[in-house]
Amino acid sequence: MSVYDISVKTISGEEQTLAAYKGHVLLIVNTASKCGLTPQYKGLxxxxxxxQDQGLVVLGFPCNQFAGQEPGSEEEIAQFCDLNYGVTFPLFAKVDVNGPTAHPLYQYLKSQAPEGNGxxxxxxFAKFLVNKQGQVAKRIGARVQPEELTTDIESLLKA
Incomplete structure (x- = not known):
């Protein structure tokens, strides 16, 4: 199994696998609209x-597991991201990232990450960088600002 085999639901409700992003560097982030870290949307x-033109795709996965900081519907989340941050990167339906109901994507990312494995x-706003071959290259903490990732992203894009 690879990251590309995992089925996800877009913010508009369509099922797809991550195979659409094969050959790209992925920055996968669990997001929330009512969090102290929400301004990271701007940096993302x-x-x-x-x-983007060099092959990076940011994938946002809203999550309401942390202090109920993503209470809105998918439609409300999409509107919030568009109106407040002009988000054009792909957003997906809300997911759980921890516990027995964690989405298979997050189960996979956590199990494959070289840091903080499992x-x-x-x-x-925890982040995972996935290389062009679909391997989890790095796990990054929630408080790390998006602009701090440029060196890692550039090296993965060149690889």
Whole structure:
């Protein structure tokens, strides 16, 4: 099994696998609209705009598991992201990232990460970098700002 085999639901409700992103560097982030870290949406969008043409795709997975900080519907989340941060990177339906109801994507990411292997996600805006071959290259904490990832992203894009 690889990251590309995992089925996800888009924010508009369509089922798809991550195979659509084969050959790209992926930055996968669990997001929330009512979190102290929500302004990271701006930095994530800037990374996406800066590196999209070189092969980076940011994937946002809203999550309501941390202090109920993503209470809205998918439609409300999409509107919030568009209106407040001009988000154009792909967003997906809400998921759980921890516990017995954790989405298979997050089970996979946590089990394959070189750092914090198998550990629970600590908060909203935890990040995973996946290389062009679909391997989890790095797990990044929630408080790390998107702009701090440029060196890692650039090296994965060149690889």
């Amino acid at each position: 969008q800037e990374l996406y705009e800066r590196y 550990e629970e996600i600590e908060w909203n």
